[in-house]
Amino acid sequence: MPQKQLTAPDILAAKGARKLAVLTAYDYPTGLLADAAGADVILVGDSLGNVCLGLPDTLGVTMADMLHHTKATSRAVKSALLVGDMPFLSYQTGIETAVANAGRFLQEAGARAVKLEGGAEFIPHIKAMLAAGIPVMGHLGLTPQQIARLGGFKAQGKTARAARKLVADAKALAEAGCFALVLEAVPAEVAARITREIDIPTIGIGAGPDCDGQVLVFHDIVGLCPGLRPSFVKQYVDLWTPAREALSAYCAEVRGGRFPAEAQTRRMAADELAEFQAASEYGDA
Ligand code: KIV
Numbered sequence: 001m002p003q004k005q006l007t008a009p010d011i012l013a014a015k016g017a018r019k020l021a022v023l024t025a026y027d028y029p030t031g032l033l034a035d036a037a038g039a040d041v042i043l044v045g046d047s048l049g050n051v052c053l054g055l056p057d058t059l060g061v062t063m064a065d066m067l068h069h070t071k072a073t074s075r076a077v078k079s080a081l082l083v084g085d086m087p088f089l090s091y092q093t094g095i096e097t098a099v100a101n102a103g104r105f106l107q108e109a110g111a112r113a114v115k116l117e118g119g120a121e122f123i124p125h126i127k128a129m130l131a132a133g134i135p136v137m138g139h140l141g142l143t144p145q146q147i148a149r150l151g152g153f154k155a156q157g158k159t160a161r162a163a164r165k166l167v168a169d170a171k172a173l174a175e176a177g178c179f180a181l182v183l184e185a186v187p188a189e190v191a192a193r194i195t196r197e198i199d200i201p202t203i204g205i206g207a208g209p210d211c212d213g214q215v216l217v218f219h220d221i222v223g224l225c226p227g228l229r230p231s232f233v234k235q236y237v238d239l240w241t242p243a244r245e246a247l248s249a250y251c252a253e254v255r256g257g258r259f260p261a262e263a264q265t266r267r268m269a270a271d272e273l274a275e276f277q278a279a280s281e282y283g284d285a
Helices: 008-013 028-036 063-074 095-107 120-131 144-150 160-176 188-197 240-255 270-278
Strands: 020-024 041-044 081-085 113-115 136-141 180-184 202-205 213-216
Touching: 008 081, 008 180, 020 028, 028 041, 028 063, 041 063, 041 213, 063 081, 063 095, 095 113, 095 120, 120 136, 120 160, 136 160, 160 180, 160 188, 180 188, 188 202
Parallel strands: 020 041, 020 213, 041 081, 081 113, 113 136, 136 180, 180 202, 202 213
Antiparallel strands: none
16 A cells, blocks of 8 residues: 655644654655655755755755755655745745746655745745745754854744744744744754644754754765764764765776676677687678
8 A cells, every 4th residue: 555645734733642753855865765765754845055066055055956965856745744844035026026936846856845944034935935835844943044143053932032033933943834833953952842822843953852843955965975973963874985985996896907806797698609709801881
C-alpha cells in the first residue's frame, strides 16, 4: 500500500502528541536519505546558499535557486511534508509578490508548504498566502536573512525585553494560522515559554530541549560541511574524511594506472575479438 505523505494539518495535529523530527535536504539524494530516515518534515532551506552553493550567507539565494533545488528534492520525498524556504526579497517587498512566489513552490516545485522568516510585520503576507491555500511555517529568533541588520549570526531573545517581543511575535504567527514555527538560536527558557503558550508546534534549532520538534541541517549532521559549526549542532557521523580519502585514492589509482582494473573493464567476446583482429585496419565495417 502506498504510504500517505504527511500534510501541514498532520504536523499541526502532532502538537502535544509526539515530537517532530525535521531535516533539511537540497536535492534528490539528500531528499531520499532524509525521507528514508523518517523525517516528519523536510525543509529545502535557504541554507542551500551556505552548504551547497558556497555562499557566505543566505542573502544571495534566489527564487530560481530555491525552485530548482525544491523540484529535485520533491522527486525523492514520498512520506515527509516538503516545505520550501522563501528566499531573501521573495516576500518582503509586497503581499502580491509574496503570494505569487509562495505559490510557485507548490505549483512548480512540488512543495506542500512554505517557510518564511519574520514576525508580526508579515502577518498580512501570511494571511494572504493562507487565503490562497498555501500552508505557512514561521521562523523567529535568529533570522539569517536579517544578518546585515543584526550585525552577524547572533543568538536572539537574550534580554527580557527581546524575549517578550519574541513571545508576542510567536503568538501573532500562531493566531494568523501558521501550522508550525521554527525558533532559531534563542534561550531555552524563551523557547519553552513560547512552546507552552502557543497551540502550534515549535521546531527548535539552538532553542533547547522543550520545543515540540527539532531541525538540523543535513550537511551538519553527516559531517559534510568543513569549518566552524555552531555549538548547538550535533554531528552524528563524519562523512567528509572517508569521502575525501576515497576520492584521493581514486586520483592516485588513475595516475598509477591501477584504475580501471580488470573488474571495471568490459572486453569483447572471443569470437568477435578474433574477427575484429583479423580485419584489416581499413577493411569492411
Ligand atoms: O535555511 C534553513 O535551513 C533553515 C533551518 C535552519 C531552519 O531555515
